[in-house]
Amino acid sequence: MIGRWFDSLVNRAVVLVLGAVLGTALILSVAASLLSRGELELQARDHVRTLAELVASGLDDKLGRRLALLSHVARNLTMSETAFRGRARVLLQQQVALQHQFDGVYLIDAEGEVLAEYPDGFRQTGLNVRARPYFQAVSRGLTPVISEPYRSNYRDLPAVMVAAPVFNHQGRFIGMIGGAILLQGDNFLNEFSHVRVGGSGYLVVATRSGLVIANGRTREAMVPVPADHPVLADALSGFEGTRHGPGDGGPPSILSVQQMAQVPWFVVAVWPTREAFAPITRIADTFLWILLAVLAVLVPVTLWVFRSLMSPLQALERRVRAWRLGTHAEPLDVAGGQEIREVAQTFNRVIEEREDALAHLAEREAFFRSLSRSAPIGIVQTDVLGRIEFVNPTFEDILGRPQSDLERTYLMDSVHEADRDSALAGWREALRRQQVFRSRVRLNCPQRYGVVWADVMAAVIETPEKALGTIVVVQDITHELEVEEALRQEQQQADLILGVLQEGVLMVDVDGQVRYANEAACRYMATHEPCQAQNFFELVTIEAGGRRWGLADFLAAETVDSLYGCLRNQRSETFDIDLTMLHIRQGKYNQRMVFVLRDDSERRREEQRLSWEATHDSLTQLLNRRAFTAALLKTLGESVQHDRPSVLMLIDLDYFKPVNDRGGHLLGDDLLRRLAELFRDSVRQSDAVARLGGDEFGVILPGCGLDQAEALAEKIRARVEALYLEQDGVRYGVTTSIGLTEITRHDSGPREVMARADEGCYVAKSRGRNMVVVVPAPPG
Structure with a gap:
């Protein structure tokens, strides 16, 4: 039964079309899925990395400001030890700024005894904190500190102490002032722990000593960091970056680690990969439903189309039988595909041997018209005066007018007024010289687009005795011209943008020859635009990391990101630069390298200034x-x-x-x-x-x-x-x-x-x- 079904050409053609559609859809879906997943992963990694950097920077800023404020207050408390002990409660009540920045504020003498506290409800006054690590760090180092997390005396709640030493007028240590931040209190730490990454992602803040400061998923604090977690274990050793790994007791996730500058802490942003890649799943489901709907429509339409295309075979069979029985006296003229027409034409040629010259000429005309109907380009036949006698369906589609409207009209009337005179003169000259006329003109198409652009080629149809007319081939190139214009505008826009950039952008080949350079890049090389066809590595020298970078170094590198170095050109001008390089078509015959050169002198001056101010x-x-x-x-x-x-x-x-x-x-x-x-x-x-x-x-x-x-x-x-x-x-x-x-x-x-x-x-x-x-x- 299946064999008989496949005996039909129509069924085979339907199976072939459906197989092509399914194969194409599968290839496109797989390619789109891979590309989308790669793009989504880049976006997800950028998202979690940016969030981790923002949170780490925010925590550093808040801790740094509190440490600076506390240090400032401590310097203003310079007095005798007797005055310090006697006025402790009054001094502490005056520190309104500290009261708003910390959950608890304490004045502690040199022996570790709490002299005063705010608020009073903590009941810490009189306690001795000599054994506390933060007291020992301040009293020994005589510098402000931010402590490791510890269990406070207030309800055994986890906290962090920010403390600064207090000295008398002779510079002798007489005590300290400290501000406690509860890890689970109503403060900025709690705000950061509630930050969400996407819908179900969260943040983890921990110390490099292995204690969790805040966990956005479990809300736990002062618990050990899981030692068997690969990313967190590396973070304890100073790792900073973005990786895939298991969540903190959750599903596989994207994790980004950012180390903090003020304290030996780090921030981890966790985003479950299931949520990060959710758009791909939704797209795949939608694509499947669309494919099923297309197949539901395509199967009956394909069957109908192929049955219609093959129906001329039945007509051919009936007419051949009629010719054999002598009941059909006219030549065989069957429409259909090229193969069917070839069978009909072969049969007609046998009959044409018995027909006179007029019948032979009519059959050749029918043959020409049959071929032109299936041609993918427009074909027009005119008489010697240029009046249209025949057009094929493609030309009808180009002008948006049927053949019945075009017959006996002048072909030049369809040419746009702006191009008509030049086209007519060129056509006449080509006919006079018996050459093929070629031109690009606009055609009037009011029922479609108004005007279309077309490539036109015309030749004379002639016999030894006289010219019979012309045959004109027309190809619609409107879309191609629009694409060319769009590409040209995009190229101009790209050149304009690159031209006004402050960064130097240039592209070189594997020999170091400059293929493109904007104005800023030419300034770095001390050349005038255009600076193409010159060797970049002969114009400049680049030194970074204690060595000179040449063409071979950049070819061997995958990419170069933020290479801080020095560029020197032939004029002995020296630039501090931040260089980025990436490969285009790496390993192929037309490989290119794109360099981006940024002026880095301001950043380096700022680093020197900050280093000087810090010391x-x-x-x-x-x-x-x-x-x-x-x-x-x-x-x-x-x-x-x-x-x-x-x-x-x-x-x-x-x-x-x-x-x-x-x-x-x-x-x-x-x-x-x-x-x-x-x-x-x-x-x-x-x-x-x-x-x-x-x-x-x-x-x-x-x-x-x-x-x-x-x-x-x-x-x-x-x-x-x-x-x-x-x-x-x-x-x-x-x-x-x-x-x-x-x-x-x-x-x-x-x-x-x-x-x-x-x-x-x-x-x-x-x-x-x-x-x-x-x-x-x-x-x-």
């Missing part, structure tokens, strides 16, 4: 305490390399507070700047001078020797004593109490050396101030 005091331009501590650590490590011992000098100003109180802070600031210049001018360039506090300064003298350092200290003391500022007829000045001590390899750290030098300052003040006191290092 220097803004008022005096001297090193700050953090940079001074780093320099002291370095000197301790290098102490064995010097023939003469290094010396630490601490300078404490005497009677500086009356200058501020009577002369004003502006006068006090001016005096501090003058003193900073005096200290810098008094020491060597290799010595480190820093402002450690309000009126406390420090100097590190590597390889100086104690005797020379003491002489230098006396010189500084005398110069400071002689320095005065005058305001409103009143002279203002200060003296110094200076403590000196050697830096030895037996010292355990900066704190021990600072303590000895600080002791010298205290002794100098107790002996009446304005003197230098040397505190010897303990024997080794």
